[in-house]
Amino acid sequence: MFFRWDWLRPVLTAPIVPTLGPVHPHTLTVDLFEDTLRAAAADRAFLHYDKDRRWSREKDETVLCGDVVHQPDHTLIPTLTRHGRGTVKVFAYGHRDSVVDEAAELAAKLAVMHDALSARVVRPLGPETEFPRGTRIQLQDFTAGPCPDPGGPVRPVTDWPVAVQETFAPFASAMAADGLAFLHRQMQAGRCGPVLAAAVDGRIVGAIGPMEVRHDAIGCPQLMPQYFAVLPEARGQGLGRVLWRAAMHWGQSHGAAYQLLQTEVGGPSDRLCQSEGLASLGFSHSTQVWARRDRA
Numbered sequence: 565m566f567f568r569w570d571w572l573r574p575v576l577t578a579p580i581v582p583t584l585g586p587v588h589p590h591t592l593t594v595d596l597f598e599d600t601l602r603a604a605a606a607d608r609a610f611l612h613y614d615k616d617r618r619w620s621r622e623k624d625e626t627v628l629c630g631d632v633v634h635q636p637d638h639t640l641i642p643t644l645t646r647h648g649r650g651t652v653k654v655f656a657y658g659h660r661d662s663v664v665d666e667a668a669e670l671a672a673k674l675a676v677m678h679d680a681l682s683a684r685v686v687r688p689l690g691p692e693t694e695f696p697r698g699t700r701i702q703l704q705d706f707t708a709g710p711c712p713d714p715g716g717p718v719r720p721v722t723d724w725p726v727a728v729q730e731t732f733a734p735f736a737s738a739m740a741a742d743g744l745a746f747l748h749r750q751m752q753a754g755r756c757g758p759v760l761a762a763a764v765d766g767r768i769v770g771a772i773g774p775m776e777v778r779h780d781a782i783g784c785p786q787l788m789p790q791y792f793a794v795l796p797e798a799r800g801q802g803l804g805r806v807l808w809r810a811a812m813h814w815g816q817s818h819g820a821a822y823q824l825l826q827t828e829v830g831g832p833s834d835r836l837c838q839s840e841g842l843a844s845l846g847f848s849h850s851t852q853v854w855a856r857r858d859r860a
Contacts, residue, residue: 565594565598566598566601566629566632566634567594567597567598567634567639568594568634569593569594571634571635571636571637571639572594572597572634572639572657573594575637575638575639575657575658575659576592576657576688577657577659577688577689577690577846578688578689578690578691578701578845578846578847578848579592579701579845579846580655580686580688580701580846580848581596581597581600582597582600582625582627582641582643582653582655582686583600583603583614583623583625583626583627583643584596584600584611584614584615585615585826586701586824586826586845586848587780587781587824588703588780588784588786588822588824589845590782590784591780591781591782591784595781596781597641599611599781600627600641601627601629601632603623603626603627604626604627604628604629605629607626608622608623608624608626609623610622610623611781613778613779613780613781615778615788615789618755618756618774618776618788619750624645624646624647625643625644625645625646625647625653626643626644627641627642627643628642628643628644628652628674628678631670631674633666633670637658637659637660638656638657638658638659638660638663638666639657639658640654640655640656640657640663640666640667640670641654641655641657642654642655642670642671642674643655644674644678644680648681649680649681649856650675650678650679650680650681650682651675651680651681651682651683651684652671652674652675652678652680652682652683652684653671653683653684653685653686653850654667654668654670654671654674654683654684654685654686655667655686655688656685656686656687656688657688664685664687664851667685667687668683668685668851668853668854671683671684671685671853671854672853672854675854675856680856681855681856682852682854682855682856683852683853683854683855684850684851684852684853685850685851685853686848686849686850687848687849687850687851688846688847688848689846689847689848689849690846690847691844691845691846691847693846693847696829696847696849697829697847697849698828698829698847698848698849698850699826699827699828699829699847699848699849700826700827700828700829700834700837700844700846700847701824701825701826701844701845701846701847701848702824702825702826702827702837702838702842702843702844702845703822703823703824703825703842703843703844703845704787704812704815704822704823704824704825704837704840704842705821705822705843706787706812706815706816706820706821706822706823707821707822710816711809711812711813711815711816712809712813713810713813714805714806714809714810714813715806716762716803716806716810717762717763717764717803717806718760718761718762718806718807718810719760719761720758720759720760720761721751721758721759721760721761721768721771721773722758724761724763724768727766728763728766728767728768729768731763731766731767731768732748732761732768732771733748735767735768735769735771735795736748736771738795739771739793739795742791742792742793743791743793744771744791744793746791747759747771747773747774747791750774751774756773756774756776757773757774757775757776758773758774758775758814759771759772759773759774759775760772760773760775760807760810760811760814762794762798762803762806762807764798764801764803769794769795769797769798769803770793770794770795770798770803770804770807771791771792771793771807772790772791772792772793772807772808772810772811773790773791773811774788774790774791775787775790775811775814775815775818776788777815777818777819777820784821784822785819785820785821786820786821786822786823786824787811787812787815787818787820787822787823788823789823789824789825789826790811792804792807792808792811792833794807799832804832804833804836805836805840808836808837808840809840824845825837825842826848829847
């Protein structure tokens, strides 16, 4: 075993694991961190509970095992993402502020060594953080109470009339920045679960999906993350809330015990989830510390 849990556990201010992202606190054990090292040694192998398995055959991000810094009061875990021109990220676990500076120095050095385009530091922060930035990790617990069907103009895309279904393509193109164009390609290839869509006047103006339940590291059923967007001109009518509640109803109805969401602090989805009573598990703040200047 590489990691000492008595060193690592006290500095895990938020349940974030390198290459896996946020995890439910009930799965947060030393085994998760050890598994990321074993996956790296297997060269781009997926862990069986990795949510990214839905989209690729090879793992894009791996831990740089030989460069991990593991000390009694802090742990730095660097990863390399091969997608595009490469990014090194160093996950900085520790309570003292100087851990960020140490992580930044390591990230910049490793980016040069691996000819990566950029280097970043990822700092997990606890839910008590006074002025959070970055993304908030939120928990929807389906065992805490019912998630009723909200009704409204929401149904799976394939349940709408064909003329309405055909409006999904321009909607997805308009919301490409929110991942809907990518989602549309997965739908066309039959590679994902159902997508819920809201339609007004015969046109799709909002969607959330794919709707899929998979098991986490300890076998608990989890509603997987979704892409979620509403056209700007259709906002302010409550459609986003109806879509989100419909997704939560679907997840609970299909046996999910929980869902983890990541929302931009202060953004519309963040405010929605907070108003719906989700539990905040902490924050993740990412900072770019270095980028190559000599590439076209």
